[in-house]
Amino acid sequence: MNYRELLKDKKRVVIKVGSSSLIHKETGRLDLRKLEVLVREISDLHNQGKDVVLVTSGAVAVGSAALGLNERPRELKVKQACSAVGQARLMMIYQKLFAEYNQMAAQILMTKNTMVNNLNRMHARNTFEELLTLNTIPVVNENDSISSFELEALDSFGDNDTLSAVIAALIGADLLILLSDIDGLFTDDPNTNPDAKFIDTVEKLDEKLKSMGKGPGSKVGTGGMATKLTAAEIATAAGADMVIANGGDFHVIHKVMEGRNYGTLFVGNQKEEFYLIDYIEKLL
Numbered sequence: 682m683n684y685r686e687l688l689k690d691k692k693r694v695v696i697k698v699g700s701s702s703l704i705h706k707e708t709g710r711l712d713l714r715k716l717e718v719l720v721r722e723i724s725d726l727h728n729q730g731k732d733v734v735l736v737t738s739g740a741v742a743v744g745s746a747a748l749g750l751n752e753r754p755r756e757l758k759v760k761q762a763c764s765a766v767g768q769a770r771l772m773m774i775y776q777k778l779f780a781e782y783n784q785m786a787a788q789i790l791m792t793k794n795t796m797v798n799n800l801n802r803m804h805a806r807n808t809f810e811e812l813l814t815l816n817t818i819p820v821v822n823e824n825d826s827i828s829s830f831e832l833e834a835l836d837s838f839g840d841n842d843t844l845s846a847v848i849a850a851l852i853g854a855d856l857l858i859l860l861s862d863i864d865g866l867f868t869d870d871p872n873t874n875p876d877a878k879f880i881d882t883v884e885k886l887d888e889k890l891k892s893m894g895k896g897p898g899s900k901v902g903t904g905g906m907a908t909k910l911t912a913a914e915i916a917t918a919a920g921a922d923m924v925i926a927n928g929g930d931f932h933v934i935h936k937v938m939e940g941r942n943y944g945t946l947f948v949g950n951q952k953e954e955f956y957l958i959d960y961i962e963k964l965l
């Protein structure tokens with residue numbers, strides 16, 4: 682089976698970009714040229730008739746640069762304040778860029794409680810559905826400034842990798858693309874182990890593969906490969922394919938969608954009885 686070919690027909694796509702793919706390493710400020718490519722790629726997918734949801738990190742990084750802090754803050758309340766400044770800036774720029782391509786962007790900020798509480802989860806699902814029906818592009822992040830789960834428990838739900846998989850499952854997406862600072866999954870962290878080998882396709886995510894995913898390599902990233910594999914577990918069990926690809930050049934989005942060999946592909950394998958809440962509860 683050529684799993685890559687099937688990517689061409691995906692109809693509902695969630696795309697997650699990490700902070701490290703959005704900012705200049707040296708200054709911590711937004712890489713505007715890259716953002717333009719990201720927005721153009723997403724707008725073009727939308728013009729092809731696909732539903733697209735963008736999950737974007739970057740609020741804390743953008744906020745701390747705007748406030749003149751030299752490095753990523755450690756104290757929770759400082760991170761939360763940075764995120765309040767950064768999220769507004771980030772969204773302002775997304776709105777502007779999407780508008781240039783005649784697209785309507787919408788913002789949804791989620792917390793773990795949104796997903797755990799049955800009523801809130803239903804509201805979230807309905808809002809996503811309606812936003813997609815209305816032809817908008819939902820832009821999602823964690824609601825860092827009012828919730829501490831996300832910034833403190835970064836190994837569990839508090840990470841946009843996991844959040845994007847939960848959203849993919851919630852809205853019945855058929856593809857999740859995680860754009861990171863690395864080409865995909867390797868047998869070990871290639872930043873520390875030069876012998877690590879690239880893995881092109883994962884048909885079954887077993888314990889051996891899961892143990893390969895280590896923490897983050899960069900100062901700005903948070904979850905590393907470990908949370909991306911948790912995301913793969915949720916997305917594939919919900920029946921969506923997932924691709925981890927390098928967000929160094931966002932043109933990779935259309936290359937992945939054309940079925941070309943970019944990134945690591947995790948093949949969706951819908952569990953007969955898939956209950957999203959079971960997965961969310963495991964993350965608490």
Ligand SMILES: Nc1ncnc2c1ncn2[C@@H]1O[C@H](COP(=O)(O)OP(=O)(O)O)[C@@H](O)[C@H]1O
Nearest residue numbers: 699861862867869895897898902903904905906
């Ligand atoms: N097995 C692995 N394969 C690839 N990368 C890995 C692996 N284990 C750990 N990593 C690290 O995960 C990093 C990507 O995650 P992260 O820093 O959170 O980036 P992002 O902000 O883009 O999500 C890589 O740069 C790499 O150092």
Ligand SMILES: N[C@@H](CCC(=O)OP(=O)(O)O)C(=O)O
Nearest residue numbers: 699700738739740741841903
């Ligand atoms: N919600 C936080 C970032 C959380 C996160 O997952 O970051 P990353 O590892 O860069 O995707 C923010 O917007 O700064």
